[in-house]
Amino acid sequence: MTELSEKTCKPCEGGVDPLSREEAEKMRGQLAGNWQLADDGKSISAEFRFKEFYRTMAFINAVAWVANQQDHHPDIAFGYNYANITFSTHAIGGLSENDFICAARIDALMAG
């Protein structure tokens, strides 16, 4: 099986069903443990913690780079020493493989 982090997001403009909870839970199992599936099954989120503000911002800039490269964009909330990243595929009102690919690419950044 190809690693999620090696896959590339495909353009999504709707017209396909979001992943079922079962499919989403299976894919979540391929991500680092801090990613959580929302109760409504429509998004995944993770909190990342850092020692200082500049490290938090460096991480957010790297996430923005991934989002731009993949043309798939998270919601980000951050403060001095944390960033909360949420992925959902707006075009279909739920989760697609794109969300998991970007999450896996962020995991790879953290591992690198």
Ligand code: HBI
């Ligand atoms: N990002 N999170 C998210 N959800 C989308 O549906 C989305 C996106 N970025 C770009 C985008 N859709 C589309 O404009 C392209 O996939 C074509």
